[in-house]
Amino acid sequence: MKTWRVGLIYNMKKNVHVDPDAPPDALAEYDSVETVQALHEALEAGGNKVIRLEADETLLDSVRQVAPDICFNIAEGLRGDARESHVPAILEMLDIPYTASKVLGHAISLDKAATKRVWRDSGLPTAPFQVFHYGDEALDPSLSFPLFVKPVHEGTGMGIDGNSVTYDEAELRQQVGWVLKTYRQPALVENYLPGREFTVGLIGNRFLPGDRSRNGIYDERGYHLFPVLEIDANQGVGEGLYNVDAKSYVPGEQGAPLYLCPADIPVSLEAELKELSVAAFEAIGALDVSRIDFRLGQDGRPYLMEINTLPGLNPVVSDICIMAHSEGMEYSRLINEILLLAAERYTREGKALLVAPISYQIPLLAEVSVPRGKATKRGRA
Numbered sequence: 001m002k003t004w005r006v007g008l009i010y011n012m013k014k015n016v017h018v019d020p021d022a023p024p025d026a027l028a029e030y031d032s033v034e035t036v037q038a039l040h041e042a043l044e045a046g047g048n049k050v051i052r053l054e055a056d057e058t059l060l061d062s063v064r065q066v067a068p069d070i071c072f073n074i075a076e077g078l079r080g081d082a083r084e085s086h087v088p089a090i091l092e093m094l095d096i097p098y099t100a101s102k103v104l105g106h107a108i109s110l111d112k113a114a115t116k117r118v119w120r121d122s123g124l125p126t127a128p129f130q131v132f133h134y135g136d137e138a139l140d141p142s143l144s145f146p147l148f149v150k151p152v153h154e155g156t157g158m159g160i161d162g163n164s165v166t167y168d169e170a171e172l173r174q175q176v177g178w179v180l181k182t183y184r185q186p187a188l189v190e191n192y193l194p195g196r197e198f199t200v201g202l203i204g205n206r207f208l209p210g211d212r213s214r215n216g217i218y219d220e221r222g223y224h225l226f227p228v229l230e231i232d233a234n235q236g237v238g239e240g241l242y243n244v245d246a247k248s249y250v251p252g253e254q255g256a257p258l259y260l261c262p263a264d265i266p267v268s269l270e271a272e273l274k275e276l277s278v279a280a281f282e283a284i285g286a287l288d289v290s291r292i293d294f295r296l297g298q299d300g301r302p303y304l305m306e307i308n309t310l311p312g313l314n315p316v317v318s319d320i321c322i323m324a325h326s327e328g329m330e331y332s333r334l335i336n337e338i339l340l341l342a343a344e345r346y347t348r349e350g351k352a353l354l355v356a357p358i359s360y361q362i363p364l365l366a367e368v369s370v371p372r373g374k375a376t377k378r379g380r381a
């Protein structure tokens, strides 16, 4: 048995430089010192040796030098409309295993319109929408007010406030113009979903034939779905929206939205939200972990809003950690499960990661030592 050397890859808020004309919430997506420290400790508690790596322009050299067995990736990326895919692309170039989705999964999920096109094509419910690249496009007559306007590839509720809900074309064009100018990216316009808001977290990957040796928390498909979390943003500062302000409060603090987990919903709605989440996850090719956001529409039905393939992992404030906590899963278990799910995938592909860390042994697909880079029958089984 040997300890894994895990590269913990992140963009820490305090190290990210923002342009003077960047929007005021430009840093919202990046991780705090506390989150990185908590992940570090959790991975160590899993028996790993952790090497921290900042995902800046030096990463290609630093990660090559460190040569970790596997990387735990939470890096949001510094710039560009597929910034969450930068670290996966580098690690693939270097043939280093890493957690969570790959280049394409993150690129799709970061583009809310691309995600919705994939879901629509897969027959999944998502609000009708239109993308504005310039601001003067003709409004699609099939859309009906109120319409919601948001930046097409931001997260953490950035660029969302009371003005995001528009009631006529003048308001819509003004908000679209503001998004284009402030966030320098297209604006996504979609039907406003007036109902309750839910978010579903999951870890797992679909079992392939023969994959059945994972520990017992996964269902027969290969997923572990956390209890549904309802966010009531009518409480607190969000004015009904789970926006960047609402997300800046610690749950329970005055001003925070109300977090209800498990949500008080009928079993049928819970099952539907979970089924839709797995389908939404698989449709974009996500891996290991995600959080999927929903709202109920005017018709009372759930609609997919977006998927977060790099969900926040702060032990106290992040939604998926709140869900895990509510079902009694410890933070370190959550983090090490994600690591093991990734290791399992690479093991299946015949990569090196076949020796589980000492103090956190969960049966992997193949707990045997296999020379690096060589596929074995057992490894694929």
Ligand SMILES: Nc1ncnc2c1ncn2[C@@H]1O[C@H](COP(=O)(O)OP(=O)(O)OP(=O)(O)O)[C@@H](O)[C@H]1O
Pocket: 127, 148, 150, 154, 155, 156, 157, 158, 160, 190, 191, 192, 193, 194, 197, 233, 240, 241, 242, 243, 247, 293, 295, 305, 306, 308
């Ligand atoms: N079509 C819509 N109708 C009503 N409210 C919406 C709609 N789209 C987004 N919202 C509100 O804005 C919030 C943020 O939107 P969304 O989840 O798409 O963006 P995000 O910034 O990527 O979120 P995250 O922090 O989860 O990454 C939602 O949680 C919801 O409260």
Ligand SMILES: [Mg+2]
Pocket: 156, 157, 293, 306
């Ligand atoms: Mg969201």
